Amino acid sequence: MSLRRVLSDVPGAAGRSRRVGVRPLHPRAKFSETYRVAARISRASDLCEHLFVSGAPTILHADLDAFYASVEQRDDPRLRGLPVIVGAGVVLAASYEARAYGVRTAMGGARARRLCPRAVVVPPRMAAYAEASKAVYAVFEDTTPVVEGLSIDEAFLDVRGLERLAGSPVEIAVRLRHHVREQVGLPITVGIARTKFLAKVASGVAKPDGLLVVPPERELVFLHRLPVERLWGVGAVTAGKLRERGITTVGEVAGLTEGALVAMLGRASGRHLHALAHNRDPRPVQPRRRRRSIGSQHALGRTPRSLDAVDAVLIGLVDRVTRRMRTAGRVGRTVVLRLRFSDFSRATRSHTLPRATAETHIVLATARGLLAAEIPTIERRGLTLVGVAVANLEDDRAVQLTLPFDSYSGGALDTALDEVRSRFGRSAITRAVLLGRDEGLSVPLLPD
Ligand SMILES: [Mg+2]
Numbered sequence: 001m002s003l004r005r006v007l008s009d010v011p012g013a014a015g016r017s018r019r020v021g022v023r024p025l026h027p028r029a030k031f032s033e034t035y036r037v038a039a040r041i042s043r044a045s046d047l048c049e050h051l052f053v054s055g056a057p058t059i060l061h062a063d064l065d066a067f068y069a070s071v072e073q074r075d076d077p078r079l080r081g082l083p084v085i086v087g088a089g090v091v092l093a094a095s096y097e098a099r100a101y102g103v104r105t106a107m108g109g110a111r112a113r114r115l116c117p118r119a120v121v122v123p124p125r126m127a128a129y130a131e132a133s134k135a136v137y138a139v140f141e142d143t144t145p146v147v148e149g150l151s152i153d154e155a156f157l158d159v160r161g162l163e164r165l166a167g168s169p170v171e172i173a174v175r176l177r178h179h180v181r182e183q184v185g186l187p188i189t190v191g192i193a194r195t196k197f198l199a200k201v202a203s204g205v206a207k208p209d210g211l212l213v214v215p216p217e218r219e220l221v222f223l224h225r226l227p228v229e230r231l232w233g234v235g236a237v238t239a240g241k242l243r244e245r246g247i248t249t250v251g252e253v254a255g256l257t258e259g260a261l262v263a264m265l266g267r268a269s270g271r272h273l274h275a276l277a278h279n280r281d282p283r284p285v286q287p288r289r290r291r292r293s294i295g296s297q298h299a300l301g302r303t304p305r306s307l308d309a310v311d312a313v314l315i316g317l318v319d320r321v322t323r324r325m326r327t328a329g330r331v332g333r334t335v336v337l338r339l340r341f342s343d344f345s346r347a348t349r350s351h352t353l354p355r356a357t358a359e360t361h362i363v364l365a366t367a368r369g370l371l372a373a374e375i376p377t378i379e380r381r382g383l384t385l386v387g388v389a390v391a392n393l394e395d396d397r398a399v400q401l402t403l404p405f406d407s408y409s410g411g412a413l414d415t416a417l418d419e420v421r422s423r424f425g426r427s428a429i430t431r432a433v434l435l436g437r438d439e440g441l442s443v444p445l446l447p448d
Contacts, residue, residue: 055216058160058169059285061191061199062176064136065208067153068093071132072122074185083119085112092124096208127422135184143176148285154203156196158285173211197232197281198223204230219279224251231276238265238273253277294330295389296320297338304382307375314371316434317388318364326418330393331356335363337370338387345381347374356394360414363390 064070068086073079073095083098085091091112094103101116113119133152140147143166146158159172166172173190180188187209191202198214201223206212214222229239231250241264247253253261254277262270275281298313305313325331336350349370357363367388420429 055194056160056169057193057199057213057216058158059193059196059199060157060159060169060173060176061154061193061196061203062140062157062173062180063154063189063191063200063203063207064180065187065189066093066095066099067132067186068124068129069095069098070186071125071128075128079120079122083116085109085116085119085121086124088121088123094119132184132186136180136186136188139176139179139183142179143172146285146287149288156199156285170211170213177211193219195279195281196283196285197276198279200232201226201230220254223277223279224249224254226250228253231273233269233272233276238269241265250277291328291330292393293332293336293389293391294321294325294328294393295336295338295387296324297385297387299385300383302342302382302384307378310371310378310383310386311368312434313386314367314388315364315431317386318360318367319431319434321388321390322358322360322363322414323418323421325358325390325393326396326414329396331358331396332390332394333357333392334390335366335370336387336389336391337367337374338385338389339374339378339383340385341377342382342384347377349374350391352392356392356396358390358396358414359411363388 069084084095086093091107098119103112144157144159148156159169169192189203189207189210191199193199193214202212202214228242258274261274296317333356334352339347351366
């Protein structure tokens with residue numbers, strides 16, 4: 001295959017989209033084929049390294065395919081090749097086999113089952129998804145220091161300047177996909193372009209289990225042929241407004257003036273779309289700054305709660321926050337309590353400890369002290385939300401070990417509880433006071 005074909009035969013004016021890499025019909029299909037194509041690509045891109053001196057596509061958008069459903073198929077071989085729906089109520093994820101029947105994320109469960117009666121519906125296992133996400137992020141961080149997480153299953157990676165060390169962006173992407181498949185057992189799609197926006201569009205087009213490069217000279221041709229829904233930030237409402245006016249492709253959007261788009265969609269949306277349709281997206285990939293605080297909150301609604309019930313909520317919050325801190329290897333000195341009252345007024349109270357900690361009993365005692373001081377206000381105004389955060393964070397490795405001056409070995413208990421929860425799930429062990437209380441479904445977040 002000639003160089004020109006490998007690198008420019010991606011979606012082009014001449015016809016239909018073409019993938020660099022292979023798109024198996026479903027996640028377990030034809031892996032060897034990927035490598036054959038990958039080998040061809042890496043030879044070709046070796047030859048043309050000098051073409052990519054400046055303004056080369058170095059931004060990767062890596063996005064796991066049907067994430068929750070793929071984890072289910074990975075962990076239960078009987079589900080492979082079958083239409084799988086995660087979530088019995090609203091569809092949280094659907095495997096590509098289910099998507100073929102029109103099942104989509106966020107669709108009602110009844111409708112999904114009507115569309116695909118033979119779908120296997122499984123309950124979500126958030127702990128397994130959080131674990132898989134962590135493993136995938138480890139591969140990302142191994143690939144380049146410049147990783148910007150978008151959610152638990154997708155991130156931007158900038159591989160600029162890594163040519164000598166790790167090869168061309170295409171080679172890096174091929175390796176990344178291979179590592180995620182080998183080490184985590186999941187299919188991931190990568191789009192490569194000069195801008196974040198275009199890289200994300202490319203991965204969307206290449207899904208599932210694909211790899212797609214948009215060469216600089218093909219950017220506008222690639223973009224303008226796509227339906228408007230592919231533009232980042234165009235949801236059903238905006239797409240509807242555009243389609244009402246007969247605008248169905250990005251090229252047609254690009255043909256409009258910014259003024260016309262603003263008149264149609266409002267100022268923010270209009271400007272955003274105008275910029276994207278002309279491929280203007282100067283945003284760099286920004287590695288996530290480390291969190292400065294870790295917190296969680298719980299809305300209580302308008303029903304009055306007893307102080308015992310509020311205390312139970314506080315315990316649940318502190319448990320969750322300190323566990324996240326320990327998982328992330330962070331400790332903190334400042335405990336922050338946030339309250340919202342029935343009249344919508346708010347209060348924030350904080351207390352700074354003499355030394356940083358992630359121990360549940362210390363953070364809980366501090367939060368309880370802060371809460372106790374607010375009891376008169378709570379009784380007067382009624383409480384509708386409680387939040388707990390720990391700020392002034394540092395790495396736990398940086399903290400000097402202190403002698404256990406008191407006999408209470410909180411650290412050892414925390415460690416034991418963390419261990420049980422990470423092996424058997426978050427609800428495997430809980431405090432007696434929290435039994436029977438609905439903690440709500442907690443959706444996995446980006447790693448802290
Ligand atoms: Mg995804």
